[in-house]
Amino acid sequence: MQPAAATDVSTQTDGPEFDEATAEVTKTTLFTNKVSKVTVGFTAPEGETVDITVADKTETVTATGDHQDVTVRVGAYFFFGEHYPVDVSASIEGGETVEGTLNEGDGEITLKEPDTDPAPPNLDVSGLSTNSPVTEGETLTVDATVTNNGEEAGTQTVELDVAGGVQDSTEVSLDAGASTDVSLTWTTASGDAGDYTATVSSDNDSETAAVTVNEPVTTGTIAGTVTDAGGSAIEGATVTADGQSTTTAADGSYSLTVEAGDYTVDANADGFNPSSQTVTVNAEETTTADFSLEAQVTDGTVEGTVTDAGGSAIEGATVSAGGQSTTTAADGSYSLTLTEGDYSVEANADGFNPSSQSVTVTAGETTTADFALEAQVTDGTIAGTVTDAGGSAIEGATVSAGGQSTTTAADGSYSLTLTEGDYTVEASADGFQSDSQSVTVTAGETTTADFALDAVVTEGDIAGTVTDADGSAIEGATVTAGGQSTTTAADGSYTLTLEEGDYTVEANADGYVADSQTVTVTAGETTTADFALEAEGPTYQSFTAYTEDGYIDVGTDENAGYGEIPECPNGELQDTANFSSCVKFNASFDQSTGDYTVAPEDFTFPVIDFSSNTLGPVPTNNTASDTITGSLDTSTGESTFNAPIFAELQLGTDGCGIPVNVAGTTGQSGALTGSPADPATFDANGTAEATLVDNELEVPATEGCGILGGTIDDDVGLPAPSGENEVVLELYIEFHEEPLN
Known part of the structure; x- marks a missing residue:
């Protein structure tokens, strides 16, 4: 429908x-x-x-x-x-x-309504291209493609419009759907320079393109390379033409733009001779001008010979100029190559004074500079005299410096020849102290160095005071050292003069204990050695010791084997009813060593009772079976007691008893501790008290007791090892200056 x-x-x-x-x-x-x-x-x-x-x-x-x-x-x-x-x-x-x-x-x-009639011709314009830019007088060409997009064939005029008017046109006839390329032109003239829009159009369509017309070009280019004679590029060379210049690139290339015409082109580079050439430059063209530069010759030579004053060649001399140096050959000749210019040439050789002269070096030429060197004077003299402190000449003194030495003449004079320089000069002579001074030796001159030596001091003093223990001066004390001696003054002072060295100094005075000390004597110095002497005490040759109290406990049975020793304070027996005497012994005594001995007959031990569970109290007579020995230190009060004892049991059987050895001490014995005497007591009144103990003695079984022996051994607990037996003796001691009779 x-x-x-x-x-x-x-x-x-x-x-x-x-x-x-x-x-x-x-x-x-x-x-x-x-x-x-x-x-x-x-x-x-x-x-x-x-x-x-x-x-x-x-x-x-x-x-x-x-x-x-x-x-x-x-x-x-x-x-x-x-x-x-x-x-x-x-x-x-x-x-x-x-x-x-x-x-x-x-x-x-x-x-x-739908169009049922065929479409009329429709010419579209596309694809514009140009040869822009062009120069005035040249032809601008614009190309385009024309296509008939209609449904019928047709013919239209295609035009080029530029610079305000149609410059060219062409008739185009195309069937429906066909296309063709057109080329339209505009011949420019002087004054047409500028930027334009070129339009190509048909009856149905148009397309534009920007075009440019330039003024005529009047310049051209000079281009080329600058190399050295070997063909290697010279970078940074300067190329000039008509007041314009440029420098070459790393590859030696350059380019200059100039107005068309004739030019002289110059090329210059450091270290090379300049070069030039004439070229003709055409507008819009490139003219090539390459250069190959020769290296400049800027060096010349300085040469000659170096001799001594007599004309003999000096080999190895150093010749220097302009920061360069060389050494001469065996014939004294040398040669230096230097850049042209003015120089000071200097020649040096060991042992010769240097010399110099001014020269002018010309490129490519040789300049002669000969040298005749004077030998150097390098030695100088040190001279003077050596005297003692009083100004008297010292003959034979040794003077040394710089590894050289000489001895002085009778008048004390000396002289040393040394290479110039700084030295320490030292003078020494037997019996005198050495001396030194610093001097500077100048070549060809004499430097004076006089010495006045002091006699050598080899002795020093030992000085001090001798006093008693309270600090009171002891007059007349004798002080000895190194075979010399002196006595102290009223204030206790003394002085000894000795050769330097180590000495033992001893001080002695009547009634005092001698004392000594070691000192070192230094020459010219005083060493102090003071003494505080202790007063001498009495010299004891014997003593009598009484047991003031004590006990003997032997065996392992706690209720048997115990015996009390009679009390005898200050050697006086207290219980005369039960004891006949005190325990007492007389000893021969060497105070210097502290050793003493007690003969068996000088040992007195009364009969004492030992407890026994079976036999009751057993009377026991203790006797010394040999000499009793011991020691007593009068400076500390410590003493020992070594007594071989036979404890005879009076049970009606002769020889029945127990042999023991009591080793008493005022120190530590097992679980017992003794007590030493006070030295101050017997120094003051000749008496002392001490406690000797022995907890380490071993007690054997009884011997010579027959059938009773076993009973006693069992009853007391014998034999008894160390630690089961104890002896404690509290002694009162009287010292005697006389020996035993």
Whole structure:
């Protein structure tokens, strides 16, 4: 069925066009019969933007090139929508717009009828290209492609419009769908320089391109390379022409742009001779000018010979100038190569004075500089006299410096010849102290160094005081050292003069104990040695010891083998009813060594009772079976007691007893501790008290006791090892200056 004719349909054409377009109400409201949806169908060129508008609603879509349907909602299903009539339009952006009005009952309306006639010729222009830029007087060429996009063959004029007018045109005839390339030109003239827009157009289309016309070029280029004679590039060389200059690159290349004409091109580089050449430069052309520079010759030679004053060649002499140096050959000759200029040439050789002269070195030439060196005077003299402190000459004194030495004459004079320099000069002589001084020896001159030597001091003093223990001076004490002696003054002072060395100094005084000390005597110095002497005490040759109290406990039975020793304070027997005497012994005494001895007959030990569980108290007589020995130190009071004892048991059997050895001490013995005497006591009154103990004696079984022996041994617990027996003796001692009778 054909669509109804549209009401108030209008078409506006400008640019792309629709092939066909229709509009149709596709939905109305249920109750009010208003327009709810409108569908617009159309065909438009592919890619074009199309706006579909129904009433005040617009939908925008992209054309596919085929027929498309676009539905626009303008109301709801039931009540809301647009009242008839409804305006509808379809627009191609930048192109055709078609419009129409939908009235109630119209159904589908046609906005544009399909074009059934063939499209007329339509020549499109595309693909512009140019030879821009061109120079005034040259021809600008613009190429383009012309295509007939119509459905019929046709002929049109294609024109080139530039610089305000049509410069060229051509007739183009094309069948439908055919294309061809056209080339249009513009011959420029003087004054046409500038930037333009070139437009190529047909009746249907046009395309533009930017083009430029330049003023005529009047310059050309000078280019080339600068190398050395060996072909190596010279970087940084300066190339100039007509006031313009440039420097070469690392590869030696350069380029100068100049007005067309004739030029002299100069090339310069440090260390090379300059070079130039004449060239003709044409506009817009490059003229080549290569340079090969010769290295500059800037060096010259200084040569000659170095001899001594007699004309003999000096080999190995050093010749220097301009920071360079060389040494002479065996014939004294030398040669130095230097950059041209003025120099001071100097010649030096060991043992000769240096010499110099000024020369001018010319490039490529040889300058002669001969030297005749004078031998150096390097020695000087040190001279003077050596005397004693009183000014008297010392003959035979030794004076030395710099590894050399000499001896003085009878008048004390000396002389040394030395190489110039600084020296320490030393003078020495037997019996005198050495002396030294620093001097500077100058070549060819005499330096004076006199010495006055002091006699050698080899002795020193020992000095001090001799006092008693309280610090009171002892007058007349004798002090000896090194075979010399002196006596102290009233204030106890003394002085001894001795050769330096180590000495033992001894001080003696009547009534005092001698004392000594070791000192070192240094020459010229005083060493102090003070003495505080102790007063002498009495010299004892014997003593008598009494046991003031004590006991003897032997055996392992705690209730047997115990005997009390009679009490004898200060040697006085207290219990005369039970004891006949005190335990007493008289000893011969050597005070210097502390040793003493007691003969058996000088040992007195009364009969004492030993307890026995079976036999009751057993009377026992203790006697010394040999000499008793011991020691007593009068400076500390410590003493020992070594007594071989036979304890005879008086049981009616002769020889029945126990042999023991008591080793008493005032120190530690097993579990017992003794007590030494107080030396101050017997120094003051000749008496002392001490306690001797023995807890380490071993007591054997009885011997010579017959059948009673076993009973006693069992009863007492014999034999008894060390630690089971004890002896404690509290002694009262009286010292005697006389020996035993």
